[in-house]
Amino acid sequence: MNETAERIARATLTALAEPGEPVLNQIVDRIGASETLVAIRSGRLPEQLIGRTPNDPESAQMAERLSHWRIRLSAAEPASDLLVAERLGVRLVCPGDPEWPTTLDDLGTRRPYALWLRGPSDLRHGCLRSVALVGARAASPYGLRVASEMASELGERGWTVVSGGAMGIDAAAHRGSLAADGPTVAILANGVDVPYPACNDGMFAELARRELLVSESPPGTTPRRQRFLVRNRVIAALSRGTVVVEAGRRSGALSTAHWARKLGRVVMAVPGPVTSATSVGCHVLLRDPPPALLVTRSEEVIEAVGELGTDLAPIPASPVLxxxxxxxxxxxxxxxxxxxxxxxxxxxxxxxxxxxxxxxxxxxxxxxxxxxxxxxxxxxxxxxxxxx
Missing domain, CATH: 1.10.10.10 (Winged helix-like DNA-binding domain superfamily/Winged helix DNA-binding domain)
Structure with missing residues (x-):
């Protein structure tokens, strides 16, 4: 297998397919990225993918998706994407690379085809001790303070804070970790060179300079609504556990918690005022089975995801009168x-x-x-x- 051809093929797949399409991953797992790209260009399924009968449902679905990707292939420019990436200091990390986090393989057929990384930090190493802090975009002062302080304390203890780079809780988590010189990773729904939301432009620049920006899409890709939900599976997979700091009933942060639970990760939630609409989602997680773990401070988070018997949270001291x-x-x-x-x-x-x-x-x-x-x-x- 030509390694360069495989990398170029994976770079192409990130441009022409939606992230984590199960059918595409099934094809790639069986014939490799290069042969998958050949099949897309020709519009024909290789013999090893054709079922025993002409009307095999799986083969029919694969053929249908090949036709869809073939149309989008004309707009893909992998060579240009790789040149732009090189100019910006962006690197492509593929499954099997030293920097590829093996925890992403837990996603199975929803695994990324490859990742585009911008920043000096090593993704795999950083995710060995990592926690996702996620929550509402329209966060309250309470939620912003909790996220910032918790991220800062986690960073001081060497734990990587993973979040989505959005406004509200995400941004507070990244900034809290940066303030403590702690490691933090932003998983984006757009290219690593596209500052979205624009109000976080300075934060993204600082992350690219000191830490890490990660995307499943090539440089220059603008965000799409659905991709914000799709990228949440990557946030959950990269982390030992997910903390929902503040979330409304329909918050996208709940999808991250769903993926974390599905992947066997620890799901945690911070309680809030019972009168606050931005804490309803957290209270649902804490109440509905299986209930999330209630956490109020960084020590409790580390106890939940750290080494058994080593990272125990100290009992809060009572005030001395x-x-x-x-x-x-x-x-x-x-x-x-x-x-x-x-x-x-x-x-x-x-x-x-x-x-x-x-x-x-x-x-x-x-x-x-x-x-x-x-x-x-x-x-x-x-x-x-x-x-x-």
């Missing part, structure tokens, strides 16, 4: 004081169940600590001690 630092006898004396009135030392000692010298000693310490104060008739709680 000043009275927590008192010894048991002092706390007992403090609790014996009435809430609103004053009491004498003997009354306090009796209620606390301690002798009078102990009560006087502890009252002195509590006074020095600002818990109690002298008053007509004995001791009373200070205003600070009465506060919750």
């Amino acid at each position: 000043s009275r927590d630092l008192l010894d048991q006898a002092a706390r007992t004396v403090l609790e014996a004081l009435p809430t609103r009135a004053a009491a004498g030392p003997a009354q306090i000692a009796a209620k606390a169940g301690v002798d009078l010298p102990t009560a006087n000693a502890k009252l002195g310490l509590l006074s020095a600590g600002g818990f109690v104060e002298r008053a007509p008739g004995g001791w009373r709680l200070t205003q600070k001690a009465k506060s919750p």
